[in-house]
Amino acid sequence: MNNTLYSRWIQLHNDSNLRKNLPDKISDSWYESFKANVDPTKSVPFMYSKKDFEKVKEKSKSIYIHANYVLERMYKCMPQSNLGLVLFDKNACLLKLYGSDSFMTWAKENYLAKGVVLSESVVGTNAVSLGLRHRQAISVVGEEHFSKFAIEIASYFSPVILELDKNEMIVYGGVAIIGPVSEKDSNLLVTAIAISREINLQMFWFNNLTTLTSAINGYGIIGVDQSSGKNHVLFSNKNLFDILSIPPVNIYYNTLEKIIDPSPKNKKFWKIINNSEIVTDMTINLSINNHQIYVSMSTTPFFEQKFHIKGLSIHLNSTERLNNLISNHTGNNARFTFATIVGQSENYLEILNHAKAAAFSSSNILLLGESGVGKDVIAQAIHNESPRRNKPFIAINCAALPKDLISTEFFGYAEGAFTGSKKGGNVGKFELANHGTIFLDEIGDMPLDLQATLLRVIEQKSFMRIGSNISTKLDVRIIAATNKNLMEKIKQKEFREDLFYRLAIIRINIPPLRERTEDILLLADNFIHLICERINKAPVKLSPEVKDFFINYNWPGNVRELQNLLEGTLQIYNDKTITLHRIQHYFDTAFQLYDPSKTFVPPERTSNTLAVNRDTGTSDEKEALINALNLNKYNKTRTAKYLGISRRTLYRKLNEHDLL
Known part of the structure; x- marks a missing residue:
């Protein structure tokens, strides 16, 4: 290390009067630089190769694109032609310089060019590395720099950071106002902060735009900037990849052609995009990786005069999801x-x-x-x-x-x-x-x-x-x-x-209703409850005669007939109890539509006891069983109810008389 600078460093850290004039963060950085064996007389910024710098730009394209809109406008308003704006990534790599020709010449002479890295471990104390490490705005002017090459530089740096919540903070890089030390002005730090906040605002807006559009369930949304004659993707949401059935990738500021092939198979899509057509819910077929999908497509134009952005917001929805919505709502x-x-x-x-x-x-x-x-x-x-x-x-x-x-x-x-x-x-x-x-x-x-x-x-x-x-x-x-x-x-x-x-x-x-007689009155009560609730009517009961009729009726129309009968009766009459007379009137109306001479006669129920002659044997009982089976069309459940015995008893008696 140069003896003069080393002596100065020792003097700064041993002389309290001198040290109090040096900010703590700069003093601490000097100490770290010394420990890292940075040679202040020889150290200059490291520079990436052209190929590696392209990779850095690709990784940092989010801040590169958003900051560019701000800085292109800002540097033209700089009052001093010797000052310029410089954009850095999160690793202190210089991405781009903005300024006059005289500034660009001066910057080149002072090792400030695209691809250089102002790392503290390489060049020691500087505003960029300090601002990124401490995540705050900071200025380093003249001899506050550790290395000799920066002694004539004044820099005012403010980081670009997106604070999503207390536990998540994304550092994208930062912006610096840099110039000769003769142009130093403490107010420039405030200006650097204002510029970085405007960049922050742009990044916050686009970040939240992506989040908000992802919350719109089922919609894939892409915003493309067409102001340069190309279709650069400004924002997209995660639903887009699900709809297109492709793996999620970072497509920010890639061209739209990267994800949707501009082949003749997608001619209809590209006609809409290239002509900036406005369409609403247009169904089109897309070919994605040789896989055909139908999507519903809508487009909306947008224009931002301040940043000269002109483009289209494209909304895609899978027809499958639309079909689900249609089926659920129809x-x-x-x-x-x-x-x-x-x-x-x-x-x-x-x-x-x-x-x-x-x-x-x-x-x-x-x-x-x-x-x-x-x-x-x-x-x-x-x-x-x-x-x-x-x-x-x-x-x-x-x-x-x-x-x-x-x-x-x-x-x-x-x-x-x-x-x-x-x-x-x-x-x-x-x-x-x-x-x-x-x-x-x-x-x-x-x-x-x-x-x-x-x-x-x-x-x-x-x-x-x-x-x-x-x-x-x-x-x-x-x-x-x-x-x-x-x-x-x-x-x-x-x-x-x-x-x-x-x-x-x-x-x-599925058995007909006549074969599930135990369910008839259960179904009737359920239908009465549902119908009365729907038409806002007080609960209604069935008379004993109606219950008896329901159990013995053949129900050719099955459950639907029972439901319709009760619906028609309850809609017309306001009785608290449904009587057999009301049921007969309901059936008579239907009969008279086809044959006015006919009326409905409820089936009569015969004796429900087995005719048994205990003196002469069981022949009468067998005959009664056969008659009951014939009347009830061999339905065992109805036959048992008709005879007033349990199903188990019926099966036992049928077995006794060889009728099974």
């Missing part, structure tokens, strides 16, 4: 669960147990049963019990769709698929149900040609919109239902056998 969701299903009869509880077990399987299910037994209710409960419960549930009645529209309803169509097709195309039910469950009711009425298409979709796990050549991957669980005898339809060549076996991997046969 009633295409499952409301029923196993907990809300009413029933206690043995045969029905057994069916519910089978359905619960099936819910956790990924196999397709076929629900069998008469019209009105509640196949749709079981389907919804299965969906809500399954791992797909938070995904869409889409129900479609195959018998209700016109034959010429059923394919487009199922699979949608592309734009221009046919005359009169909607701009942007249309989403089909299978696409809406993707990753969820699709319920195909009345599957037995599906046309044969569509059966072949459905079979192919099930096997290939993909489909194409009508008029499109783009295949969409499909992950959907199918629950089909029918009241038809599909085996008979297969024999008659009206239903494909191969499709039947694809759909009927799990088969659940």
